[in-house]
Amino acid sequence: MTSRTVLPNGLTILVRENHSAPVAAFMIFYRVGSRNEVPGLTGVSHWVEHMLFKGTPRFPRGALDKAISRAGGIFNGMTSQDWTIYYETLPAERIGLAIEAEADRLANSLFDAAEFESERTVIIAEREGSENSFAYLLNEEVQAAAFQSHPYRHPVIGWKNDLYGMALDDLVRHYRAWYTPNNAVAVAVGDFDSAEMTEAIAGAFGPLPPGVTPSLPHLIEPEQHAERRVYVRGSDPTPYLEMAFHAPGARHPDFFALIALDAVLSGAKGLGIAGGGGTNRTSRLHMALVETKLAVDAATSYRPSLDPELFAFYVTPAPDVAMEAIEQVIWATLRGVQERGVTEAEVAKAIKQTRAQFAYSSDSVTTQAYWLGFAETVTSQEWMETWPDLLAAISPADVQRVACTYFSPDKQTTGWYLPKEDMDDESGLDDSLDEDGDIADDRAGVMS
Amino acid sequence: MSRVASWPGPEDTLRTQWRNGITVLARENRSAPVVVLDGVLPVGAVDDPADRVGLSSLVSSMLSRGSQHYAYDALNEAIESVGASLYFGGDVNSLSIGITCLSEDFPLLVSILADALRHPTFTQDQFGRVLQRRLVHLQERDQDTAAVASLRFYEAIYAGHPLGRAVSGFRESIMPITRDDVAAFHADRYGPAGAIFAVSGDIAPQTAADLLGAQLGDWSASPSPRTLPPVPHLARPVSLHVPIADKVQTDLVLGVQCVPRAHPDFYAVRVANTILGVFGMMGRLGEIVREQQGLAYYASSSQEAGSISGIWQATAGVNPASLAQARASILEEIARLASEPVSAEELADAQSYLTGVLPLALETNDGIASMLADCEWYGLGLDYLQRYRGLIESVTAEDVLRVAKRYLRPEAMAIVTAGDA
Numbered sequence: 001m002t003s004r005t006v007l008p009n010g011l012t013i014l015v016r017e018n019h020s021a022p023v024a025a026f027m028i029f030y031r032v033g034s035r036n037e038v039p040g041l042t043g044v045s046h047w048v049e050h051m052l053f054k055g056t057p058r059f060p061r062g063a064l065d066k067a068i069s070r071a072g073g074i075f076n077g078m079t080s081q082d083w084t085i086y087y088e089t090l091p092a093e094r095i096g097l098a099i100e101a102e103a104d105r106l107a108n109s110l111f112d113a114a115e116f117e118s119e120r121t122v123i124i125a126e127r128e129g130s131e132n133s134f135a136y137l138l139n140e141e142v143q144a145a146a147f148q149s150h151p152y153r154h155p156v157i158g159w160k161n162d163l164y165g166m167a168l169d170d171l172v173r174h175y176r177a178w179y180t181p182n183n184a185v186a187v188a189v190g191d192f193d194s195a196e197m198t199e200a201i202a203g204a205f206g207p208l209p210p211g212v213t214p215s216l217p218h219l220i221e222p223e224q225h226a227e228r229r230v231y232v233r234g235s236d237p238t239p240y241l242e243m244a245f246h247a248p249g250a251r252h253p254d255f256f257a258l259i260a261l262d263a264v265l266s267g268a269k270g271l272g273i274a275g276g277g278g279t280n281r282t283s284r285l286h287m288a289l290v291e292t293k294l295a296v297d298a299a300t301s302y303r304p305s306l307d308p309e310l311f312a313f314y315v316t317p318a319p320d321v322a323m324e325a326i327e328q329v330i331w332a333t334l335r336g337v338q339e340r341g342v343t344e345a346e347v348a349k350a351i352k353q354t355r356a357q358f359a360y361s362s363d364s365v366t367t368q369a370y371w372l373g374f375a376e377t378v379t380s381q382e383w384m385e386t387w388p389d390l391l392a393a394i395s396p397a398d399v400q401r402v403a404c405t406y407f408s409p410d411k412q413t414t415g416w417y418l419p420k421e422d423m424d425d426e427s428g429l430d431d432s433l434d435e436d437g438d439i440a441d442d443r444a445g446v447m448s
Numbered sequence: 449m450s451r452v453a454s455w456p457g458p459e460d461t462l463r464t465q466w467r468n469g470i471t472v473l474a475r476e477n478r479s480a481p482v483v484v485l486d487g488v489l490p491v492g493a494v495d496d497p498a499d500r501v502g503l504s505s506l507v508s509s510m511l512s513r514g515s516q517h518y519a520y521d522a523l524n525e526a527i528e529s530v531g532a533s534l535y536f537g538g539d540v541n542s543l544s545i546g547i548t549c550l551s552e553d554f555p556l557l558v559s560i561l562a563d564a565l566r567h568p569t570f571t572q573d574q575f576g577r578v579l580q581r582r583l584v585h586l587q588e589r590d591q592d593t594a595a596v597a598s599l600r601f602y603e604a605i606y607a608g609h610p611l612g613r614a615v616s617g618f619r620e621s622i623m624p625i626t627r628d629d630v631a632a633f634h635a636d637r638y639g640p641a642g643a644i645f646a647v648s649g650d651i652a653p654q655t656a657a658d659l660l661g662a663q664l665g666d667w668s669a670s671p672s673p674r675t676l677p678p679v680p681h682l683a684r685p686v687s688l689h690v691p692i693a694d695k696v697q698t699d700l701v702l703g704v705q706c707v708p709r710a711h712p713d714f715y716a717v718r719v720a721n722t723i724l725g726v727f728g729m730m731g732r733l734g735e736i737v738r739e740q741q742g743l744a745y746y747a748s749s750s751q752e753a754g755s756i757s758g759i760w761q762a763t764a765g766v767n768p769a770s771l772a773q774a775r776a777s778i779l780e781e782i783a784r785l786a787s788e789p790v791s792a793e794e795l796a797d798a799q800s801y802l803t804g805v806l807p808l809a810l811e812t813n814d815g816i817a818s819m820l821a822d823c824e825w826y827g828l829g830l831d832y833l834q835r836y837r838g839l840i841e842s843v844t845a846e847d848v849l850r851v852a853k854r855y856l857r858p859e860a861m862a863i864v865t866a867g868d869a
Contacts, residue, residue, distance in 0.1 A: 020477075022807050066727065066797060070797050070801060070804070072804015072806070072808070074805065122742050122744070122745055125767060125770075128697040129697050129745060131696040131697065132593055132867070236694065237587055278528065278534075278548070279524060279527065279528060280528070282528045293580070296584040316584065318584070349531075352530065356531025356549070363812045
């Protein structure tokens with residue numbers, strides 16, 4: 001069903017026909033994201049993504065956006081920790097424009113100095129939109145505390161000071177290093193002939209010379225043995241709690257057991273790539289925190305990644321509920337799985353929900369193109385084809401085992417966002433402050 | 449060429465109207481073993497009592513919290529065990545309904561939907577929970593600069609008319625609401641007349657209609673008729689800033705009242721708006737405010753056209769230091785659209801985009817069901833998609849100038865910002 005070709009210059013091409021609608025999606029994945037960044041240059045991958053919309057000699061700035069819109073298409077770019085994607089979805093007969101444009105900007109993006117400087121404030125504005133949310137700020141703090149060395153610790157958009165300090169040369173170096181055909185995967189899904197599509201992509205990308213992909217230093221986060229805590233305070237009156245644990249990447253044997261655990265705890269989310277949907281009121285965390293009126297919202301999150309990432313709990317406490325009480329319930333819920341396991345029915349529900357959510361997204365060529373490219377860059381085609389079987393093979397014993405393996409108090413990074421006024425309330429930090437207002441000494445770890 | 453014949457139309461879409469006023473539309477799509485239903489009921493925030501704004505929204509939140517044949521726990525288990533979703537969303541003058549499920553589960557979901565609409569139980573316990581959640585969500589909303597700018601904009605542009613209401617209400621308007629208010633609102637306002645259910649997916653159209661008919665065909669409640677005062681126009685322009693502490697970015701909403709869906713100017717406004725803030729990277733606004741001046745990550749415009757009235761607005765998120773310049777730029781582009789005819793190229797580009805992008809909107813079950821429901825809600829007819837290209841291509845540069853001049857008048861404008869205390 002999916003044809004796979006690798007060109008002499010190293011470009012991987014994945015093509016799948018889909019004749020349900022007269023549309024086609026073309027998507028290119030570059031194996032570069034925030035995990036490829038060093039301190040001082042965080043955010044460079046995302047900025048390079050912005051610059052790829054700033055023109056080439058063939059398509060001056062704005063010309064490509066207009067050409068795609070004129071052709072009745074939509075387009076976008078996205079940067080994550082593991083990859084950078086560009087895609088266009090168009091009426092099927094117009095897809096050639098996307099292929100030409102992506103081959104062109106892989107090699108010929110201009111990196112004009114004035115455009116670079118103008119984009120600095122745009123990206124800072126993008127960041128500042130997120131900074132308006134204390135939930136976002138808390139998440140940034142938890143992420144940075146959970147990861148001591150791995151680049152997953154910094155935000156994809158970059159630290160603000162790095163955005164102020166970035167130089168044009170930094171971007172150009174990054175672009176030349178990572179934007180090569182041998183570091184890319186081109187995907188096409190839609191209403192066309194597979195062989196003709198492969199030929200068109202090969203024709204456009206084939207002449208591009210390969211490059212030498214930089215080797216990354218050893219990116220292994222040291223194992224966490226300390227409880228780490230962060231506290232963010234502000235004038236937003238709604239408190240938030242996040243509790244995170246290191247968890248393996250998508251290719252690890254425990255990945256699907258953790259996906260099942262995530263679903264048992266707070267409902268399935270389509271492997272984290274097909275979107276969640278619907279309610280999760282029968283899930284364990286919801287029952288333990290929301291149905292008991294301790295929280296207004298409660299969820300877990302675990303997404304597939306190249307390197308080990310985080311399995312996180314997110315809770316919005318109900319008014320006047322102490323953060324400590326929320327944490328106790330989270331631990332009681334985890335211990336419930338660790339000590340007494342989960343039921344066959346819960347695992348079966350997790351599997352059914354995940355498969356259903358995948359089915360719901362399968363009528364979009366854009367989403368299908370994303371799965372194919374994601375699989376090639378993060379997992380494998382075989383993984384993409386066999387995941388239903390891999391998930392179906394998960395037993396309650398597997399779920400219990402991973403709950404025991406990855407979750408313990410000394411492996412947590414926990415963050416609280418607290419309204420400033422709560423500093424004097426009992427629901428705040430007072431238990432951990434001594435008479436001088438100093439932090440009590442019986443907890444190791446990071447405070448910020 | 450796009451296969452126009454494969455778009456929903458009278459030949460392949462079942463449309464049936466029942467005596468109780470419900471309209472059902474259904475179209476087969478066998479590409480995935482999935483069924484999507486998109487429904488609309490003519491009940492919303494405009495029906496709230498003036499001192500209970502947010503009531504209709506609370507009612508819609510309670511529909512999925514227990515009904516005569518599906519108590520809360522049984523309801524959740526039934527839906528979640530099959531990985532389905534049932535959604536109710538309150539809006540200003542309508543209730544949106546959504547089902548997404550695997551084909552084999554559609555009969556079950558229809559049964560649950562009908563029971564939720566016709567016989568919700570509104571227990572005191574669930575009411576208390578929904579109320580508590582709503583109060584926290586309002587608190588969160590009131591910290592969101594984009595949400596606050598938007599709701600204060602609607603309040604201002606409609607000068608106190610119910611169309612300008614915040615659907616979720618405010619703490620002061622929610623707190624007095626009781627469980628009995630919820631039950632009374634449902635009894636008074638919910639009924640089949642004017643309801644629309646559109647289905648797209650792995651099901652024969654007649655089967656979908658029969659399933660819905662078995663559950664909703666004999667629904668015979670008669671809601672009280674809705675009476676709305678005429679929509680006032682602004683006596684003078686409004687400009688207001690809502691300070692919210694600790695905010696790094698300010699959100700800006702500015703706009704005017706504009707045409708309802710059925711108005712002859714609708715298509716001209718659509719084309720004009722595409723030029724102003726959509727085409728390419730957010731149209732002229734994106735080009736000037738973001739690309740040339742680097743003032744914002746987002747700066748765009750949008751057109752809404754409801755059954756009674758419409759809005760034409762521009763929005764942007766900016767650093768407070770850039771606010772004055774961004775606002776001036778946006779107003780300048782609006783004034784330019786209202787004083788200089790657009791070029792032939794810009795006009796053709798916008799028309800090409802609007803007609804060309806239609807297959808993308810119709811690719812998925814969600815897109816198809818939504819389009820069918822809209823066609824019915826606005827009385828566009830099942831042949832709308834076949835007529836669409838002609839409607840867009842009939843718009844001239846003179847039309848664009850005329851509607852820009854007529855609607856984008858500074859004296860009719862509300863400008864609202866939120867953030868930067």
